[in-house]
Amino acid sequence: xxxxxxxxxxxxxxxxxxxxxxxxxxxxxxxxxxxxxxxxxxxxxxxxxxxxxxxxxxxxxxxxxxxxxxxxxxxx
Amino acid sequence: xxxxxxxxxxxxxxxxxxxxxxxxxxxxxxxxxxxxxxxxxxxx
Amino acid sequence: xxxxxxxxxxxxxxxxxxxxxxxxxxxxxxxxxxxxxxxxxxxxxxxxxxxxxxxxxxxxxxxxxxxxxxxxxxxxxxxxxxxxxxxxxxxxxxxxxxxxxxxxxxxxxxxxxxxxxxxxxxxxxxxxxxxxxxxxxxxxxxxxxxxxxxxxxxxxxxxxxxxxxxxxxxxxxxxxxxxxxxxxxxxxxxxxxxxxxxxxxxxxxxxxxxxxxxxxxxxxxxxxxxxxxxxxxxxxxxxxxxxxxxxxxxxxxxxxxxxxxxxxxxxxxxxxxxxxxxxxxxxxxxxxxxxxxxxxxxxxxxxxxxxxxxxxxxxxxxxxxxxxxxxxxxxxxxxxxxxxxxxxxxxxxxxxxxxxxxxxxxxxxxxxxxxxxxxxxxxxxxxxxxxxxxxxxxxxxxxxxxxxxxxxxxxxxxxxxxxxxxxxxxxxxxxxxxxxxxxxxxxxxxxxxxxxxxxxxxxxxxxxxxxxxxxxxxxxxxxxxxxxxxxxxxxxxxxxxxxxxxxxxxxxxxxxxxxxxxxxxxxxxxxxxxxxxxxxxxxxxxxxxxxxxxxxxxxxxxxxxxxxxxxxxxxxxxxxxxxxxxxxxxxxxxxxxxxxxxxxxxxxxxxxxxxxxx
Numbered sequence: 001x002x003x004x005x006x007x008x009x010x011x012x013x014x015x016x017x018x019x020x021x022x023x024x025x026x027x028x029x030x031x032x033x034x035x036x037x038x039x040x041x042x043x044x045x046x047x048x049x050x051x052x053x054x055x056x057x058x059x060x061x062x063x064x065x066x067x068x069x070x071x072x073x074x075x076x
Numbered sequence: 077x078x079x080x081x082x083x084x085x086x087x088x089x090x091x092x093x094x095x096x097x098x099x100x101x102x103x104x105x106x107x108x109x110x111x112x113x114x115x116x117x118x119x120x
Numbered sequence: 121x122x123x124x125x126x127x128x129x130x131x132x133x134x135x136x137x138x139x140x141x142x143x144x145x146x147x148x149x150x151x152x153x154x155x156x157x158x159x160x161x162x163x164x165x166x167x168x169x170x171x172x173x174x175x176x177x178x179x180x181x182x183x184x185x186x187x188x189x190x191x192x193x194x195x196x197x198x199x200x201x202x203x204x205x206x207x208x209x210x211x212x213x214x215x216x217x218x219x220x221x222x223x224x225x226x227x228x229x230x231x232x233x234x235x236x237x238x239x240x241x242x243x244x245x246x247x248x249x250x251x252x253x254x255x256x257x258x259x260x261x262x263x264x265x266x267x268x269x270x271x272x273x274x275x276x277x278x279x280x281x282x283x284x285x286x287x288x289x290x291x292x293x294x295x296x297x298x299x300x301x302x303x304x305x306x307x308x309x310x311x312x313x314x315x316x317x318x319x320x321x322x323x324x325x326x327x328x329x330x331x332x333x334x335x336x337x338x339x340x341x342x343x344x345x346x347x348x349x350x351x352x353x354x355x356x357x358x359x360x361x362x363x364x365x366x367x368x369x370x371x372x373x374x375x376x377x378x379x380x381x382x383x384x385x386x387x388x389x390x391x392x393x394x395x396x397x398x399x400x401x402x403x404x405x406x407x408x409x410x411x412x413x414x415x416x417x418x419x420x421x422x423x424x425x426x427x428x429x430x431x432x433x434x435x436x437x438x439x440x441x442x443x444x445x446x447x448x449x450x451x452x453x454x455x456x457x458x459x460x461x462x463x464x465x466x467x468x469x470x471x472x473x474x475x476x477x478x479x480x481x482x483x484x485x486x487x488x489x490x491x492x493x494x495x496x497x498x499x500x501x502x503x504x505x506x507x508x509x510x511x512x513x514x515x516x517x518x519x520x521x522x523x524x525x526x527x528x529x530x531x532x533x534x535x536x537x538x539x540x541x542x543x544x545x546x547x548x549x550x551x552x553x554x555x556x557x558x559x560x561x562x563x564x565x566x567x568x569x570x571x572x573x574x575x576x577x578x579x580x581x582x583x584x585x586x587x588x589x590x591x592x593x594x595x596x597x598x599x600x601x602x603x604x605x606x607x608x609x610x611x612x613x614x615x616x617x618x619x620x621x622x623x624x625x626x627x628x629x630x631x632x633x634x635x636x637x638x639x640x641x642x643x644x645x646x647x648x649x650x651x652x653x654x655x656x657x658x659x660x661x662x663x664x665x666x667x668x669x670x671x672x673x674x675x676x677x678x679x680x681x682x683x684x685x686x687x688x689x690x691x692x693x694x695x696x697x698x699x700x701x702x703x704x705x706x707x708x709x710x711x712x713x714x715x716x717x718x719x720x721x722x723x724x725x726x727x728x729x730x731x732x733x734x
Contacts, residue, residue: 055430
């Protein structure tokens with residue numbers, strides 16, 4: 001494995017196990033509080049009509065993140 | 077004649093100004109909500 | 121019982137907190153502000169099964185007690201009992217979503233650790249069941265030792281059980297404080313839920329997913345959005361005319377009654393021109409305010425508004441805003457004040473500031489009467505289509521202004537923080553008409569109160585400025601020139617002359633710094649004196665001439681005035697709200713200066729450049 005995959009690279013409907021993330025402290029805290037913890041399962045639902053943001057399913061909730069932020073959240 | 081209206085109108089105006097000023101000064105002091113300017117007001 | 125028991129209502133955003141609050145309190149609620157911040161403070165009263173009154177505080181939605189936005193900070197401080205204006209609640213109703221218990225219990229367990237008694241309400245059990253999630257609330261009740269009540273707040277299912285819990289003596293939860301970080305709390309919550317939540321693994325397409333297939337579809341989605349916005353503006357500008365005419369008629373009738381019953385004199389003039397004219401000119405916007413909040417309420421209530429933010433984010437990102445700025449800016453089309461207050465849901469202080477600064481450029485409804493009056497003067501023989509085209513042009517100009525200034529501020533303001541954009545997309549639900557109605561009632565009440573207080577006061581003051589000191593002259597315009605307002609108008613004439621305005625327009629301009637719509641009532645007072653009737657004011661304005669005999673309200677002057685009104689910051693209330701929102705005079709003053717300065721330059725350019733064509 002060379003470059004780790006990030007959640008923005010998932011295909012529509014694809015599920016993955018979260019790995020680490022590389023976001024500033026406050027942003028990372030908020031996402032962790034919302035359940036984006038290592039090991040959690042996320043599923044990419046769809047991209048917005050203009051390609052960004054991207055909708056994910058996590059623990060029964062639907063969240064949208066921007067592509068740039070999603071690119072800092074890696075999968076296992 | 078209607079002379080009484082000639083002094084009654086300015087009296088109403090002065091009273092209005094007094095109320096406006098008083099309310100604004102008071103709300104400034106408490107930094108609390110003043111009912112006229114947006115506190116209970118999400119509307120114009 | 122001494123004083124009524126106080127319950128705080130706490131939960132993540134989009135959990136149905138407002139719905140539950142309304143169900144508990146009905147119309148017995150009060151909306152105010154937490155002093156110092158523009159976060160709304162909603163309190164209400166309800167009755168328990170013993171007939172005893174209790175108070176409910178609806179705290180702003182929060183994901184965690186480690187506050188990251190002004191909203192969350194209020195929630196944190198109230199629960200800690202740190203706010204002098206709000207006593208620490210006696211117990212907390214923790215509202216959690218059955219569809220994602222883990223995440224919602226994150227906040228709820230933090231609340232339990234404060235040592236406050238709690239009642240846990242598990243909401244939206246129906247939506248969770250549709251997705252194959254069932255929750256054994258009885259098990260949770262046993263484990264936590266506090267009432268855990270399943271509910272469907274929007275259908276009022278479970279209210280009875282909640283009432284039982286509210287009527288009992290509140291108890292603290294049997295919950296051991298979590299030591300460690302975020303992950304440790306999730307582990308502890310996982311242990312609590314062990315065996316209490318059942319999930320079916322079967323893939324299900326929920327009704328919400330089916331709706332999303334159309335509503336955020338790359339093509340259909342935009343068509344639906346355009347259709348809804350088109351419907352909104354159509355209702356706002358055409359259907360609203362019917363009730364608006366009725367209101368206008370009612371105030372006209374009222375003025376006529378006063379005139380019939382009172383002898384002519386100063387006080388009568390004050391009542392008819394100042395009070396009835398001034399207040400009537402503002403109350404007329406009530407239908408539009410109600411329509412706008414009906415649409416926004418409907419979109420918010422069904423969950424569609426979040427999809428709009430989802431679709432719009434990319435467009436807003438180009439100028440440094442995010443999709444969440446769409447709602448405040450849309451609200452600003454009714455009025456910048458609710459618009460600016462709606463920015464409090466945005467986490468980034470920088471985004472909040474930029475949105476606040478540009479919100480007054482959106483074409484608020486107070487500009488409408490000014491536009492209507494000036495367009496009629498500009499195109500005296502124009503068709504309705506031509507007039508509509510000018511009106512549309514003004515709206516387009518304001519949208520361009522919003523984007524351009526957002527871009528400028530995004531470039532100039534220092535970046536303080538990395539902005540993270542997280543948008544929650546709740547499942548769609550059927551709209552609750554009751555809730556939308558309550559919201560409209562609430563906004564309408566506040567609007568009318570304002571018309572009866574601040575606008576009333578300003579109208580009286582304005583009337584006095586155009587009336588005093590009295591001259592001996594019988595001629596109305598001579599009298600006006602002598603008045604304080606007239607002197608002021610003459611004083612600023614040199615400044616506004618290059619824009620194509622005379623001193624009478626100057627009076628209107630200065631007066632409308634209190635509120636834009638005051639321009640129209642000022643014109644009534646200036647050009648008519650007594651017996652104000654809109655049409656004849658317009659006729660007199662159309663016949664008004666300059667020294668050289670040409671009409672005063674020619675095309676160039678009207679265009680210049682219109683452009684000025686698109687940009688100028690003429691609203692005292694918005695200044696006050698910006699001051700409070702940003703907590704400093706600095707931004708409020710900057711807003712007035714940049715908008716009015718730009719308005720002056722734009723109007724100057726309009727007048728001078730149009731001289732080459734007209």
